[in-house]
Amino acid sequence: MVFEQSLERTNRRSPADRFEDFLRSRGMRNTQQRRIMLDVAFAQTGVFDAEQLIEQLPGKSSPGYVSRPTVYRTLAEFVDAGLLKKFELDGRSVYQHDAGSEQIAHLFCVECRSLVEIRSAVVMESIQKVAQESNFQMTGHRLLVRGTCQDCRQRRRRTKRRVDLV
Amino acid sequence: MVFEQSLERTNRRSPADRFEDFLRSRGMRNTQQRRIMLDVAFAQTGVFDAEQLIEQLPGKSSPGYVSRPTVYRTLAEFVDAGLLKKFELDGRSVYQHDAGSEQIAHLFCVECRSLVEIRSAVVMESIQKVAQESNFQMTGHRLLVRGTCQDCRQRRRRTKRRVDLV
């Protein structure tokens, strides 16, 4: 329930509005690059990294080009502004829209490398309980479940069958 | 219970014995560097990274010197052999002794950067349940709880008091 509360709290206003507030409050400027980055970052549906964003941004000699350092700098700003949350996967930094919670839980399929967010009150609560038992003041957590997703298991089954027939 | 089972299964024989088997089974050689690495890696108590190991290994001009590439190569072999498990923390790779379980859960203190392993049947079970509900075939998981440990909270309290008196 703590989770849903914070979800509502932060999602009332659009990312663009929230980012403008953030910029103003810090005396930072609303540049073309930041606006372009915001559009592309919030067109993402799931988890993404800097490289994926760059691929979707205008090329080096196109009008809306954003350089690599600026991409990284701006992603950090989005995180500071509470628009994105950042975490590590496979040794690189990945991002996803911040729904207002420090809780991050994913199912990671080792075959198709898909990453699906999960939200389970039971898991959250059990984690909070363990932290409490260790006298640990928890500010957030990150859970990554590795395995094989349903699609890949089914695909594998199909493939096997096909192979068996040959 | 799955957890305790696998713990017993793999801990019967010493790391050295298990690694020798691993090497033999692959036609690999039991070199001085591998033996030295094994000693140092298994003298570690908690989580460690390549750099920490290198600091504890003989220096560049000493007898038992192991080069950086060999350290990384050998760590990967330990992981393959099931002696160590590897995961990411703070953007770099860290290792710990593999107790035979794919389950990894830690409390990470953001102040003193300590990492304490936790083992909670309740958490494990709730995670397994969520995976099942998503039709996800789980092979392992990694849970990182961020926050402040008891020591750091107490230290902070003490520090504050002191400051207040001044």
Added chain:
DNA sequence: TTGAATGCAAAGGATTTGCAGAGGC
């Protein structure tokens, strides 16, 4: 106008690779 933001080039840190020589078996 003026200081913040950008792009460039280059640095940085962690890890990996190609290759010639060293060393298990």
Added chain:
DNA sequence: GCCTCTGCAAATCCTTTGCATTCAA
């Protein structure tokens, strides 16, 4: 002696930084 392993150097990958220029306010 053969073939694996090692150390060296250099490359790679991702990310950050210094600095001159550009541009938002």
